[in-house]
Amino acid sequence: MYRFVDHTAELEVELEAETAQGVLLEGLRALAELLGPAEGEVVERAVELSAGDLPALLAAWLDELLYLADVERLVPVHADLVLAGSHLTGVVQARAGEPRPLVKAVTLHRLRLRQENGGWRGRVVLDV
Amino acid sequence: MSELVRLDDTTWELPVAARDDMRVPARVFADAEILAEIEGDLALEQLQNVATLPGIVGAAIAMPDIHQGYGFPVGGIAATELPDGVVSPGGVGYDINCGVRLLALPLSEAELADRREALVHEISRSVPAAGGKETGRGLSERELDSVLREGPRALPGVRADDVERTESEGRLEGADPAAVSERARTRGRAQLGTMGSGNHFVELQMVEDVLDRPAADAFGLEGGQVTVLVHSGSRGLGHQVCTDYVRLLDTQLARYRIHLPDRQLACAPASSSEGRRYLAAMAAAANFAWANRQTIADRVRGAIGRVLGADVADETAQVYDVAHNVAKVETHGGRRVCVHRKGATRAFPAGSDEIPAPYRSVGQPVFIPGSMGTASFVLAGEPAALELSFGTTCHGAGRRLSRTAARKRVQGHELRRELESRGIVVRSPSAKGLAEEAPFAYKDVDRVVRVVERAGLARRVARLVPLGVVKG
Numbered sequence: 001m002y003r004f005v006d007h008t009a010e011l012e013v014e015l016e017a018e019t020a021q022g023v024l025l026e027g028l029r030a031l032a033e034l035l036g037p038a039e040g041e042v043v044e045r046a047v048e049l050s051a052g053d054l055p056a057l058l059a060a061w062l063d064e065l066l067y068l069a070d071v072e073r074l075v076p077v078h079a080d081l082v083l084a085g086s087h088l089t090g091v092v093q094a095r096a097g098e099p100r101p102l103v104k105a106v107t108l109h110r111l112r113l114r115q116e117n118g119g120w121r122g123r124v125v126l127d128v
Numbered sequence: 129m130s131e132l133v134r135l136d137d138t139t140w141e142l143p144v145a146a147r148d149d150m151r152v153p154a155r156v157f158a159d160a161e162i163l164a165e166i167e168g169d170l171a172l173e174q175l176q177n178v179a180t181l182p183g184i185v186g187a188a189i190a191m192p193d194i195h196q197g198y199g200f201p202v203g204g205i206a207a208t209e210l211p212d213g214v215v216s217p218g219g220v221g222y223d224i225n226c227g228v229r230l231l232a233l234p235l236s237e238a239e240l241a242d243r244r245e246a247l248v249h250e251i252s253r254s255v256p257a258a259g260g261k262e263t264g265r266g267l268s269e270r271e272l273d274s275v276l277r278e279g280p281r282a283l284p285g286v287r288a289d290d291v292e293r294t295e296s297e298g299r300l301e302g303a304d305p306a307a308v309s310e311r312a313r314t315r316g317r318a319q320l321g322t323m324g325s326g327n328h329f330v331e332l333q334m335v336e337d338v339l340d341r342p343a344a345d346a347f348g349l350e351g352g353q354v355t356v357l358v359h360s361g362s363r364g365l366g367h368q369v370c371t372d373y374v375r376l377l378d379t380q381l382a383r384y385r386i387h388l389p390d391r392q393l394a395c396a397p398a399s400s401s402e403g404r405r406y407l408a409a410m411a412a413a414a415n416f417a418w419a420n421r422q423t424i425a426d427r428v429r430g431a432i433g434r435v436l437g438a439d440v441a442d443e444t445a446q447v448y449d450v451a452h453n454v455a456k457v458e459t460h461g462g463r464r465v466c467v468h469r470k471g472a473t474r475a476f477p478a479g480s481d482e483i484p485a486p487y488r489s490v491g492q493p494v495f496i497p498g499s500m501g502t503a504s505f506v507l508a509g510e511p512a513a514l515e516l517s518f519g520t521t522c523h524g525a526g527r528r529l530s531r532t533a534a535r536k537r538v539q540g541h542e543l544r545r546e547l548e549s550r551g552i553v554v555r556s557p558s559a560k561g562l563a564e565e566a567p568f569a570y571k572d573v574d575r576v577v578r579v580v581e582r583a584g585l586a587r588r589v590a591r592l593v594p595l596g597v598v599k600g
Contacts, residue, residue, distance in 0.1 A: 009530075052379050070364045100515075107222075109392035111392075
């Protein structure tokens with residue numbers, strides 16, 4: 001589940017799933033909604049990311065998707081991810097399109113990814 | 129916020145004792161109405177967070193257009209003492225050297241007459257929002273290196289008077305392309321000459337009112353004259369530079385024993401290897417942004433040439449170009465400081481040798497874009513800015529409503545109709561984006577500008593009103 005919380009000039013995204021990987025996938029879906037529809041063929045891109053901690057990995061993951069949108073004009077559809085500590089490997093499936101250049105960057109402001117009440121919750125603030 | 133103390137007509141302060149971790153007071157320029165709006169979000173708490181940065185001097189300062197941001201508030205200024213005060217990439221923001229450039233056409237609104245719509249249309253065809261194979265000005269590796277080092281002067285055929293009439297002549301010292309990551313380069317390579325989205329725009333305007341005749345004469349502006357205001361920044365290249373260095377400095381905080389109330393304030397001593405490397409990359413991104421606005425201005429001149437003739441394009445003069453997201457090393461009160469301006473504009477007074485010779489007797493030009501469809505202002509820097517705000521004034525109207533709140537109140541097509549009923553030609557790729565930038569989503573720019581004038585930071589020179597808007 002993802003939910004947008006709008007601030008004066010930034011966009012906060014709340015993410016919730018049963019696993020940490022699930023939160024990362026919810027982040028993908030939230031970002032895909034912001035980038036808009038894409039009709040091109042599905043292509044695959046390998047990802048491998050490391051960060052100092054899990055919240056920083058969430059930010060790095062969304063950075064990666066934003067980079068694919070900005071440079072390759074790809075809107076993500078799904079990903080198969082393997083998470084080991086704060087090291088992530090996997091494959092992103094994405095469609096070529098004309099992603100809306102709305103999101104500038106993923107900030108560390110109010111950043112969170114942690115286990116809560118038996119599930120996992122994430123939070124990230126995007127510069128738009 | 130009850131601890132706010134009123135210092136004078138336009139200045140409020142949260143004293144350093146308001147929070148244990150503050151090193152300096154947090155100070156706000158405002159009037160009572162603007163202050164009430166400011167207190168509606170978390171901007172003042174964010175300003176207090178800025179006041180905790182190691183090496184910060186004077187005060188963490190907010191302009192009347194301040195609003196909540198991520199980490200630093202937008203409309204904030206922090207000066208840190210060198211060599212060991214910190215530099216914070218978040219204190220500059222992702223859109224490094226976002227700024228505005230004003231062009232003055234050699235004709236009046238009456239002379240433009242029924243060619244207005246054609247001109248707006250041609251500008252919208254000439255200045256793309258996003259980069260891509262067919263839109264951005266593709267750069268070779270060597271050309272990109274030159275742009276990062278030299279800014280607009282690296283571009284072929286650039287006019288000397290444009291360069292002279294650009295803040296820092298469009299080139300920050302110390303720029304090092306090697307400090308810019310491959311990712312940042314890849315993002316920037318195809319984006320030179322593109323506007324970006326959000327609040328970026330190219331606006332066709334008219335000088336509605338001249339408020340300071342000698343300064344307007346010096347800036348080459350007169351009543352009724354047609355102008356073009358360009359608002360853009362360093363695009364994906366700058367976004368990536370900021371991302372890279374926020375991530376890097378976030379991992380180095382323990383090493384420098386820095387404790388922060390917000391991770392996005394990640395910083396390092398300006399004298400450290402990481403701090404110096406960020407400043408070198410930031411300068412390169414700032415130079416890229418100036419080259420971007422130069423390329424956009426050249427494209428606007430091209431559109432003017434096609435619609436109004438080559439002579440009109442040749443006689444279209446650049447008034448000035450100012451940055452409103454940047455960190456610069458300056459001397460204030462005898463101290464070398466790194467002035468972070470995030471959503472704030474340098475506004476040096478008359479006599480400063482940083483100002484181009486034709487303007488030196490009247491003060492540095494500053495441009496304050498209002499919200500879409502409302503007025504913009506040309507200001508000139510005043511002496512009190514040096515004493516009160518490290519030579520800085522506001523940068524815009526300042527948002528007051530979120531994008532969702534704006535969309536709930538108006539639909540893009542309604543807003544377009546309303547603007548067009550007032551004779552303003554609108555070109556926007558997205559109805560949604562148009563609604564998000566609705567005038568009521570921003571503070572009243574006249575009010576914001578009156579505060580900085582009353583505070584003595586800058587004075588009003590001219591008021592500009594829109595004739596046409598091309599949105600990113």
